[in-house]
Amino acid sequence: MNHALFVTAAYVVSALALLGLGAWILLDQRARQKEMADLEAAGVKRRSERKARRDAAS
C-alpha cells in the first residue's frame, strides 16, 4: 500500500485537531471578554476595581 497516504493522513488529522483546539480557545476568550464588557457596561465593578477607584479618589 502507498505509505504517502498514511503520512498525509497523520499530518492532516493533527493539523485539523490543533487548529480546532486553537480556534476553540480563541472563541472562548472572545466570548468571555464580551461578557465582561457587557457586565461592565451594565455598571458592575469587581471589588478590586472599586477599591482601586476609592484609593485613587482619596
Next chain:
Amino acid sequence: MSDAATQPTRLADLANPTRFLDLSGKVLPWLGAIALIVTAIGLAMGFAAPEDYQQGSTVRIMYIHVPFAWISMMCYMVMAVAALGTLVWKHPLADVSLKAAAPIGAVFTALALATGSIWGRPMWGTWWVWDGRLTSVFVLFLMYLGLIALTRALDDPARSARAAAIVTLVGVINIPIIKFSVEWWNTLHQPASVMRLDGPTIHSSLLWPLLISALGFSLLFFTFHIMAMRAEIWRRRVSVMRRMMAKRADRDAAA
C-alpha cells in the same frame, strides 16, 4: 512596612491574576509566533531528512507522533505541579492552570494515539494492540477526560479545585508506568530511543528534526495553555460579577 514586603518577588507577582493577564498578554504573541516558526523549521527539516531504511517515508509520522506523546506526559506533569500549587501553596492561579490544561492534554494524547495508530497500520500491520504502552497511554487519555468532567462539574471552582488536585496527583502514578511500559512488558512498541541513559540511538539526521519539532510543539502547548488560562480567569471574573449583580438586584428589590 519593610522594603521586602512592599517589593514582592516576580513569582509572587504572577500569583496576582491581574498581573498574570498583563504579562501573558505581552508575551503571548511572541510565544505563539516563535512556536509556529520553530515547529515549521522542525517539520521542514524532517521532510528534508533521508527516509528511514526500514520505515521508509512513514518515519515522517514520527516527527509529530513522538512530540505529541512527550507533550501528553509533560502536560500531565504541569497539571500535577498545579495540583501541588492548589493543595500546598493555595496559589490562586494553580486551579486555573490545571483546569485549562486538561482539554489541551486530552487533544495531544488523542493525537499521539491517532498518529501512532496510523503509523502502526503500515509498519506493524495493525491499527491497535492492547499492550502495555498503548493501553497506559489510553488510560492517560481517559484520565484527562475524567479531569475535564471533574473540573467542570461544580459551579464553584473553589470546591472542585481540591478534588481535581487530589485526583490529578493520584494519577501521576501512570506517568512512570507509560515511560517504563516498553521495558516491563512484551510489546510491539519500540523501547526508548531518545531519552535513555546511554544517549539516543537515532542517527543525528533524524534526531535533530525530531528535537526541533518537539521544541516547537512544546512552545505551542504553552501558548495554548496560557491562552486557555486567560479565558478561564475571565470566566471566573464574569461569574463573580454576575453574582454581585444578582446581590445588588436583591438589595434593590428589598429596599
